[in-house]
Amino acid sequence: MIKCKHATQMLSEKLDRPLSTKEKMALAMHTAICGPCRQFGKQMETIRELSKSYAQAKEPEEK
Amino acid sequence: MIHANVSVEVDQSAAKNIFQDAVFIEELRTQMFKFAKLQVRDNQLAEDAVQEAMFSAYQNIERFARQAAFKTWVFSILKNKIIDLLRKEKRHTSASQLEDGPNLSGEALLEHLFEENGHWQKDERPKKWDQPDHGVENEHFWRIFDACLDALPAKYGRLFMMREFLEMDTPEICHNEEVSVSSLNVTLYRARLRLRECLEDHWFQKEKS
Numbered sequence A: 001m002i003k004c005k006h007a008t009q010m011l012s013e014k015l016d017r018p019l020s021t022k023e024k025m026a027l028a029m030h031t032a033i034c035g036p037c038r039q040f041g042k043q044m045e046t047i048r049e050l051s052k053s054y055a056q057a058k059e060p061e062e063k
Numbered sequence B: 001m002i003h004a005n006v007s008v009e010v011d012q013s014a015a016k017n018i019f020q021d022a023v024f025i026e027e028l029r030t031q032m033f034k035f036a037k038l039q040v041r042d043n044q045l046a047e048d049a050v051q052e053a054m055f056s057a058y059q060n061i062e063r064f065a066r067q068a069a070f071k072t073w074v075f076s077i078l079k080n081k082i083i084d085l086l087r088k089e090k091r092h093t094s095a096s097q098l099e100d101g102p103n104l105s106g107e108a109l110l111e112h113l114f115e116e117n118g119h120w121q122k123d124e125r126p127k128k129w130d131q132p133d134h135g136v137e138n139e140h141f142w143r144i145f146d147a148c149l150d151a152l153p154a155k156y157g158r159l160f161m162m163r164e165f166l167e168m169d170t171p172e173i174c175h176n177e178e179v180s181v182s183s184l185n186v187t188l189y190r191a192r193l194r195l196r197e198c199l200e201d202h203w204f205q206k207e208k209s
Helices: A004-013 A021-033 A035-055 B004-020 B022-040 B043-059 B067-091 B106-113 B135-150 B154-164 B170-177 B181-204
Strands: none
Touching (some): A004 A021, A004 A035, A004 B181, A021 A035, A035 B135, A035 B154, A035 B181, B022 B043, B022 B067, B022 B135, B043 B067, B135 B181, B154 B170, B170 B181
16 A cells, blocks of 8 residues: 555646556555545645646636 | 628727726736746846737737736746746756755655655645635735745746746756656655645635634
């Protein structure tokens, strides 16, 4: 089982490169049982969206 | 299509209004300068990039009737100017030469966030981020976002902005900055860790308290 430290790195790298099937599985297994890492994953996506809004000088879109 | 000519005329006068709206232009200019400055870290270069982007935009002003469309477009010109600047100044300061910077970075940051066994430190576990009713507080949020970006070590900030603001791809960043792919990915990870923590501490949790 991978630990949070490793899982968070993969959740970040997911935004920069395609993960391998093996990595995806390990990550899915981890996030299934780890709430904080699930939050972390969502927040990585939020940070990406916020940065996009920032760079286009737009208001962030409501969800 | 019968009304094509009419609508073009309307657009032109609306377009002129964009530059006549001094408040809008001044705010836009300030916003652009801040954006450029954050990335090129030089007042004069940032100022020049903004001027040039404004000038290119002005030459095509008749294509933009709405301020919002104009703004998006002038920012995309500015982004390209910044990419050019970063390419040119490659020899002077590539990220490989920048320090990680003071405060928690690198291994110290990881030790602060995670226990030795690789699990989150209890106090550092990510909390749920509510989508706050930004509304009037939007401006306040972006000020915090700015402050958090500014607080990143120079190297983190530079690579993060290349990826997220300028949307440069991995091979280009690595070539430009003389860093390996794995080092880029690790740096982006650490930048996001820091930024995430900063936003949570200063915005998302603060709202609740």
